[in-house]
Amino acid sequence: MDKNGILIILSGPSGSGKDTVLNELIKDRDDVRVSVSMTTRQKRDDEIDGIHYYFVDREYFEKKIADNKMLEFAEYAKNYYGTPKEPVDEMLSNGKAVILKIEVQGAEKIRMLYPDVISIFLMPPSMRVLEERLRSRNTEDEETINHRLVIAREEMKKAPDYDFVVVNDTIESAVEGIKTIISSERLKVKRNKKFISEVINNV
């Protein structure tokens, strides 16, 4: 089998469980990596540099942009957020499936730049369940939760632009869904042309 990696976008509204699902996924799949984003925002106490984000200053981030070393980036609330290109390229050349956890606007940009990217939308099983999950965090007031629900519904309207939809009904079934998509992608003929030609030519 060829050693080509697979670039994958994972999007989903706040509360859809992206982090939990990805944490479980990488535990038992050594061929899967999650890309770490870079940001200029302040590190929170419970965050670890290189795990949750690469925390850098504005000057460093802007140099990366100028050198065309960001896969995509955006500015929110006066802070930069983005995906550095080099670690992604290295993991891809090592045959890894590299997952970019990215919101819907970033996904559109990546899709235009990399038509071969596989995009997955993680859906809650229902709006009611999404609301319950947001409330169970117990960290946000009513107004914030309602705002998140409005945003979530808008983001979900973008789901039809994705290749796959995985329902986060249980963590196990969502993890299984993403694994299945990756395993199936590895069987694509376009990823196995070298192998096919070796069999035909008796190598």
Add this chain to the structure above:
Amino acid sequence: MDKNGILIILSGPSGSGKDTVLNELIKDRDDVRVSVSMTTRQKRDDEIDGIHYYFVDREYFEKKIADNKMLEFAEYAKNYYGTPKEPVDEMLSNGKAVILKIEVQGAEKIRMLYPDVISIFLMPPSMRVLEERLRSRNTEDEETINHRLVIAREEMKKAPDYDFVVVNDTIESAVEGIKTIISSERLKVKRNKKFISEVINNV
């Protein structure tokens, strides 16, 4: 999830193990069916009508062609072989993944008529293994085996026209590969538009 079936082509050279793999596959996947071909050739003693083929006469087959009720057909050695449309359509409307076991020319026809079809090429792990498998049948002379190997190599040159390649290294891994492709296809956004819209609209 929507109740749309999936039309699947499975091709592979003689000796690649298509029948064995399909027999195992349908044992534990109730959502998968294998289409039975129709032929005008004589039934062999070990064959069962409706299982191995639908055995019919020329007049019946030609009426089916005239009524546009064959998905595809071809004539070999003065006998017709083809895929009747109605059973396939019925299984698809019941949400089944319907596998057509078909040779490379038939696959090309189906692909033109049904651009949405998923095509899978079943490859032997090597020409040496294919040769061993053909010899182990102990039913064919040297000349026939050599002829089959020449044909097999020509057929395998068509593998790049397919969507997926599954290697029949062990039956289990080949069955697993096809299952994975079907499960992944069921997660395609285009097959789940109704579900997505129901979640967004709080149904």
